[in-house]
Amino acid sequence: MERKISQQVRGYRTKDGAGVSLVRVLGGQTAKEYDPILMLDSFDSTNPEDYTAGFPMHPHRGIETISYVYRGFMTHRDSLGNEDTIGNGEVQWMTAGSGIMHEEKLPATDRLLGVQLWLNLPAKDKMVPPAYHSIKNSEIEEIELDCGKLRLLAGQFKEKKGYMSKYLPLDYYDIHLNPNASINLSTDRERSVMIFTLLGDAYIGGELVKEKTAVKLTSGDQVEIKSTDKNAQVLFISSVLLNEPIVWGGPIVMNTKEELNKAFDDLKKGTFIQNTISYSV
Numbered sequence: 001m002e003r004k005i006s007q008q009v010r011g012y013r014t015k016d017g018a019g020v021s022l023v024r025v026l027g028g029q030t031a032k033e034y035d036p037i038l039m040l041d042s043f044d045s046t047n048p049e050d051y052t053a054g055f056p057m058h059p060h061r062g063i064e065t066i067s068y069v070y071r072g073f074m075t076h077r078d079s080l081g082n083e084d085t086i087g088n089g090e091v092q093w094m095t096a097g098s099g100i101m102h103e104e105k106l107p108a109t110d111r112l113l114g115v116q117l118w119l120n121l122p123a124k125d126k127m128v129p130p131a132y133h134s135i136k137n138s139e140i141e142e143i144e145l146d147c148g149k150l151r152l153l154a155g156q157f158k159e160k161k162g163y164m165s166k167y168l169p170l171d172y173y174d175i176h177l178n179p180n181a182s183i184n185l186s187t188d189r190e191r192s193v194m195i196f197t198l199l200g201d202a203y204i205g206g207e208l209v210k211e212k213t214a215v216k217l218t219s220g221d222q223v224e225i226k227s228t229d230k231n232a233q234v235l236f237i238s239s240v241l242l243n244e245p246i247v248w249g250g251p252i253v254m255n256t257k258e259e260l261n262k263a264f265d266d267l268k269k270g271t272f273i274q275n276t277i278s279y280s281v
Contacts, residue, residue, distance in 0.1 A: 003220035017055035048108035060096035072112035147181035
């Protein structure tokens with residue numbers, strides 16, 4: 001059965017951090033429909049004034065943040081002592097778990113283009129030790145296709161395997177389509193699948209989707225993605241539904257109000273950071 005679009009959300013321009021201009025696509029109002037993806041922010045600018053203010057040190061608990069910088073750079077620093085820069089096609093994967101403080105700096109470049117996802121952690125893993133891992137270009141396989149190419153950011157594509165998520169399965173592809181080209185992707189019927197049009201419009205399941213739009217797909221075992229008469233770059237994201245309660249407060253996402261209140265109480269008391277050993281995820 002072919003997957004079709006069940007919901008579309010087009011991003012809107014807003015500001016976050018210390019004044020970073022970005023396109024917010026998914027958030028608190030879409031968390032149930034796009035489970036387990038909590039948030040999707042897109043960055044696309046040729047003006048460094050839009051983003052060089054960055055995201056000063058701030059806390060997270062209960063989630064994983066996955067940043068993909070296709071063009072430009074992002075420098076990460078955290079309370080575990082990690083400091084690392086990714087860019088031009090690389091990924092940073094941070095497990096907040098029981099609690100982490102981190103900052104993200106975005107140095108000036110010709111163009112900043114990428115996205116950040118928030119991936120929910122299952123209730124049983126909300127308080128796992130925090131960790132940071134970067135996926136460099138040497139670890140990302142580029143698979144040439146008749147229609148263009150596919151960059152395997154994480155998970156599995158056919159017999160090819162990339163970085164494997166520890167807590168939730170996640171297939172994450174960056175698909176580049178030539179003009180008037182199409183790709184049919186096989187999908188696990190039980191998986192929750194969403195697609196984001198990073199650059200250009202595309203037909204997904206036979207329906208035209210404008211640039212900077214996230215779509216949630218119905219269940220099925222395949223989906224067709226087609227470009228228009230122009231190039232398209234789309235992100236394919238597949239995971240499993242958690243179907244767990246979500247209680248969200250700023251940078252913290254837990255399962256109950258009591259857990260959320262405790263997190264903010266920990267911040268006030270200075271007991272938020274419970275693990276200071278750097279783990280690799």
